[in-house]
Amino acid sequence: MGNKFRSIETKHYEERDAFFEGLKRLDRRAFLRVAGMSAGIVAGMGLRTPQSFQLVNVAEAQGTKPRFTFAYISDTHLYEQKLNDRFVRSILKAVDDVNGLDPQPDFVLFGGDLAQLGQAGELKLGAQILKSVKAPVRMMVGEHDWFLDMGELWRDLFGAPNYSFDHKGVHFVVLNSILEKDFWTERKLTPMERMKIVAGLDNGIQSRFEVGGEQRAWMKQDLAKVDKKTPVIVFSHSPLYKYYRPWNFWTDDADEVQALLKPFERVTVIHGHTHQLLTNRIDNIQFHGMLSTAWPWPYAPEGLPQLTVQMNRPDPFSQFDGCGDGRVDVLESGLVDKLYNLWERNPITVRGSYLASGGKQDAPPRTKLPSY
Amino acid sequence: MTYRMKLWVGAGALLSFAGGVALATSPAPRPEALQTTELPRHQVPVSKDGNLVVGMCDGETSLEVKGVKEGQKLTRAQAARVSGELMDAWRKKNPDANWDPAPPPVVAQGQKQAPQQKNPPMGTQKPATGGAVREGGVTAESGGKEVRKQAGVNIQDGHSYGAFTQRDEAVWAASTQQFVDEGHRVFHDADAVGGTIAVSCDMCHPDASNTHPETYPKYQVQLGRVALLRDMINWCIENPVRGKPLADGDPRLRAMEAYIYAQRKGTKLEYGKK
Ligand SMILES: [Fe+2]
């Protein structure tokens, strides 16, 4: 770069970015130490006061070195740009985030709901934008991508919605968990009517999400080849458990899918759809939600998993609050630490050790402002 | 606050009503479902001596105030006496009807004590008359039927304080539900609410969750003033939804308020809650 002489502001923002980037890499103890040392910096983060971050020595977390990391962008819900540029700006912000990661993640998971109403203009816009992601992108499908043409265009653009792959000793399974039993034929709904019903959360017309028998059979076969000691990471758009049925925060055949995963020692499910900080553990399976770039959902009135530490309720006056992207650190042990990169807030890491200890260790910071 | 205070407030409202305050009607087009006819008015008889005649909120009872001419203002003490006499008259007509005692005053969250009122309301006086208050609020058995039996007594037929039927109740419930349903429709439809970027309210608030109507009025730091629920509805319409704020009387705003409150049935009112 040619700009040898950088202004104080430029330096300030570079240091500030490095500081907050560093925070994401800290374990809890180191974070407290750094936070104490530089409380003024944290307090000043909204004030844009020129001050130096150089005092801060970002320490790497001890003993839990990741085997590798991957990043995620999820639930971008794109409309065409001329109709809604806000959501477009949000996905671009996320792409900047993951492209700015140093070191670069091994790949970027896209968590589904790329489009808002499954329309060609929306899906193609998303595909175009995701081309500018530097790391390889692994795609997953969401219900908003699917129910206009039942996944036809999505498959043309991105391939099969369910697949598996191995990466550095971890077996990955990607599911299409948003299939629904036919509720449209009998009602004589047009494709767009069907799409709009699925796109709404609080209507009882649509069916519940499911992986379905066919895909479960495929999954069973796929997992048969995998050693039970191999860490397994599953990507599904809906949470692979039963959280809140009225909003389809739910997978109807979750129990059957979990049964397939039971024989494995270390299983992690990373899911989208719920647009919130969401944490669960069922026996050997750890579950983490992903943030949306478009909007946060409120926590459901019941069924919230006990291990979930809620995120502060979003400020409606701030366009990006409660939204974001994130990163997953796959540890040597096969557990994962899940980073929620909440835009305009301190990042929050939910550690594998927190879930493994049943919430006794490494609890994420508690919320100041829970949902009403 | 005793029931007297409430009465006085009611009488005061009626005084201004009789004084000819016109009810503003919204010029905005409203859906067929929410068409309302003009609100009924209480026509009080004209005094032949030109005295002031005060009407009661039941729409029937009135009282001529001797010595005060139409157009003159009552003193506070006179107004209290008038409202007391009107209430006594109403009680005679509705001997068994319930009259809820007013709840004790509450304060907004975070406030330690209610500010002392400079003028203690009339309600601090002892009520002069009044029968026992019955548990359970107004019911069909609150006395209307008994009253009807008494010949020569003016009967408030179909009046909400007295006799009403299951059919009446069904009509009221259906009308209310219609209002709420219209709110549901607007809440879920970006075009209906006037949005320009296809974002609708339910996209962030399924089942109107996290709208917490029970916390208003409250100081909204981001607005720098005290906000009502409708202020926040309009904030969302202007910003995430990118529409134009709705006028206070806009039927869509009224319907959305109805829907949002209906979703929070049973939630404790906690105005001022952060
Ligand atoms: Fe989504």
Ligand SMILES: [Fe+2]
């Ligand atoms: Fe979704």
